Amino acid sequence: MKLFSWRFIRVWQRNRDVFFRLWHSEAPGFLAEPVIILLAMGLGLGAYVGLIDGQEYITFIAPGIVASYSMFSASFECTYGSFVRMEYQKTYDAIVTTPLNVEDVIAGEIFWGATRSLMTGTIILIVAAVFQLVHSPWALLVPLVSLLAGIMFAAIAIFFTSIVPAIYSFNYFFTLFITPMFFFSGVFFPLDSFPKIIQNLSWIVPLTPVVHLTRALFNGKFEINLLWAVALIIILTLLFFSISLVTMRRRLTA
Amino acid sequence: MIYRNTIEAVFSMAIIRTLNLTKKYKDILAVDRVSLAIEEGECFGLLGPNGSGKTTMVRMITAVSPPTQGDIWIFDNDLKTHSRQLKAVLGVVPQLDNLDPDLTVLQNLITFARYFNISKDEAYKRSMEVLTLFELNNRTNSRIKELSGGMKRRLLIARGLINRPKIIILDEPTIGLDPQAKHLVWHKLTELKYQGITQLMCTQNMEEATILCNRVAVMHLGKILDLDTPQKLISKYVGNKVWEIKVNPDERVAAINSLKRGGVNFEEIGNKIHVFNMEANKSIQDLVNSPDRLVQRPSTLEDVFFRLTGRSLLE
Numbered sequence: 001m002k003l004f005s006w007r008f009i010r011v012w013q014r015n016r017d018v019f020f021r022l023w024h025s026e027a028p029g030f031l032a033e034p035v036i037i038l039l040a041m042g043l044g045l046g047a048y049v050g051l052i053d054g055q056e057y058i059t060f061i062a063p064g065i066v067a068s069y070s071m072f073s074a075s076f077e078c079t080y081g082s083f084v085r086m087e088y089q090k091t092y093d094a095i096v097t098t099p100l101n102v103e104d105v106i107a108g109e110i111f112w113g114a115t116r117s118l119m120t121g122t123i124i125l126i127v128a129a130v131f132q133l134v135h136s137p138w139a140l141l142v143p144l145v146s147l148l149a150g151i152m153f154a155a156i157a158i159f160f161t162s163i164v165p166a167i168y169s170f171n172y173f174f175t176l177f178i179t180p181m182f183f184f185s186g187v188f189f190p191l192d193s194f195p196k197i198i199q200n201l202s203w204i205v206p207l208t209p210v211v212h213l214t215r216a217l218f219n220g221k222f223e224i225n226l227l228w229a230v231a232l233i234i235i236l237t238l239l240f241f242s243i244s245l246v247t248m249r250r251r252l253t254a
Numbered sequence: 255m256i257y258r259n260t261i262e263a264v265f266s267m268a269i270i271r272t273l274n275l276t277k278k279y280k281d282i283l284a285v286d287r288v289s290l291a292i293e294e295g296e297c298f299g300l301l302g303p304n305g306s307g308k309t310t311m312v313r314m315i316t317a318v319s320p321p322t323q324g325d326i327w328i329f330d331n332d333l334k335t336h337s338r339q340l341k342a343v344l345g346v347v348p349q350l351d352n353l354d355p356d357l358t359v360l361q362n363l364i365t366f367a368r369y370f371n372i373s374k375d376e377a378y379k380r381s382m383e384v385l386t387l388f389e390l391n392n393r394t395n396s397r398i399k400e401l402s403g404g405m406k407r408r409l410l411i412a413r414g415l416i417n418r419p420k421i422i423i424l425d426e427p428t429i430g431l432d433p434q435a436k437h438l439v440w441h442k443l444t445e446l447k448y449q450g451i452t453q454l455m456c457t458q459n460m461e462e463a464t465i466l467c468n469r470v471a472v473m474h475l476g477k478i479l480d481l482d483t484p485q486k487l488i489s490k491y492v493g494n495k496v497w498e499i500k501v502n503p504d505e506r507v508a509a510i511n512s513l514k515r516g517g518v519n520f521e522e523i524g525n526k527i528h529v530f531n532m533e534a535n536k537s538i539q540d541l542v543n544s545p546d547r548l549v550q551r552p553s554t555l556e557d558v559f560f561r562l563t564g565r566s567l568l569e
Binding site: 007010013014017018021022089090091093094095096097098099100101252253254 | 316318344370
């Protein structure tokens with residue numbers, strides 16, 4: 001495995017420039033949708049749901065929405081977005097003839113995907129604060145969690161991108177991996193409402209630790225199992241980041 | 255032949271040298287022990303049919319794809335260990351358009367300059383320079399999809415010059431262009447050669463190779479069949495004139511038999527037979543009994559190409 005160099009920043013800058021040129025075409029996805037979900041579920045469903053852990057339903061789901069839309073941002077960016085750049089626009093092919101190597105390109109893509117998560121997470125946090133759903137100054141650390149989650153989900157996504165034959169394959173990724181996590185990682189329902197087997201499974205998938213960390217920071221209440229959450233995020237990030245450097249190099253230099 | 259190239263590659267003062275360069279894909283040998291020496295300031299052409307290994311050669315020399323075996327030196331540096339430094343002095347013009355469709359013409363160049371760590375002001379200055387050189391300075395704010403095929407190709411070449419490379423590597427620089435656009439590109443490439451920029455190009459356009467290249471290598475099935483100036487290859491393989499005989503299907507066998515009896519070099523190409531290395535008018539007319547369907551014309555590199563790589567499709 002080869003490591004990336006500081007030159008990854010050039011790819012990050014390229015993606016940033018394109019994003020701020022075209023951001024209005026992406027705004028519904030990363031701005032409107034999470035706010036709609038938060039209000040619709042929180043107020044609509046919340047009217048029928050009693051208090052969860054002593055909280056209003058909307059207060060319970062707000063940190064989960066921050067966490068899951070951080071996941072969506074990095075995952076979309078580094079699957080569909082990266083695949084289009086790689087296969088259709090041949091942007092990677094152009095870049096690797098300059099002093100940048102494949103590893104720089106992939107690191108740039110991952111850190112850009114993470115930046116998207118950071119932006120999404122921060123915006124929803126602000127919306128949640130405006131609706132008075134944030135109850136602890138520890139919430140100032142939520143953007144950091146969104147960023148770390150972004151690096152992890154971007155690395156997982158780019159790994160998947162490095163092995164798919166066609167863009168249609170991402171349906172599997174979203175239907176079988178991302179969407180189930182959205183519902184079974186404690187975003188909308190406490191984990192203990194599920195059968196034991198799903199609870200155990202839930203504690204090894206990547207969204208669950210992000211949801212619990214974000215919720216802890218929203219409430220300022222910390223439990224010992226958060227250490228496992230931090231460890232899991234670090235392990236999965238290192239694992240997928242390094243594997244994707246290898247698989248992408250194989251794909252691009254054949 | 256291979257041996258001679260190997261010795262040249264080891265001892266010459268060439269700017270690009272390859273030694274026994276080999277690329278294997280599963281069970282296909284795409285490039286087979288190619289040794290080359292490209293001299294500073296020359297335009298070197300790689301000719302060959304589809305699938306002959308030209309593009310694979312270029313991918314290896316531009317450090318995009320590592321060789322299975324063999325070495326590449328550029329400016330006496332091993333490409334394996336100095337890829338970043340060497341990529342910084344190469345300009346690469348790909349066959350397929352990989353301009354950034356999300357950015358304008360000018361942004362494409364400035365973004366590309368940033369990959370080379372060129373400062374913002376300098377990038378702007380150089381971008382305007384190359385846009386002027388390629389007559390695109392009135393299109394700075396156009397989107398890529400608004401450009402014609404010829405403009406895109408000019409922009410690709412302009413982009414390849416943004417780092418002021420000492421060597422530019424071009425893969426089929428005029429493929430798919432109309433005659434005007436093609437001649438404009440040729441004109442610009444000739445200018446670059448006079449500025450002392452070494453050029454390595456892959457092409458299937460024989461006219462292009464004849465006009466632009468100082469030397470050409472004819473590749474086939476991953477090997478170099480021969481390498482020389484276009485003129486020398488022509489006199490060596492086909493002579494200065496080629497006879498074309500138009501034959502009807504029913505006369506074909508008889509005509510071929512009589513050419514074989516005469517012991518001359520010929521190739522069947524479509525409904526014509528091309529006869530090479532025959533200077534005297536008389537002898538060919540003796541061989542074929544219908545002189546009104548005989549045409550004599552000057553030989554071209556295309557004749558060499560057919561002679562060396564055969565007439566059948568590879569794919």
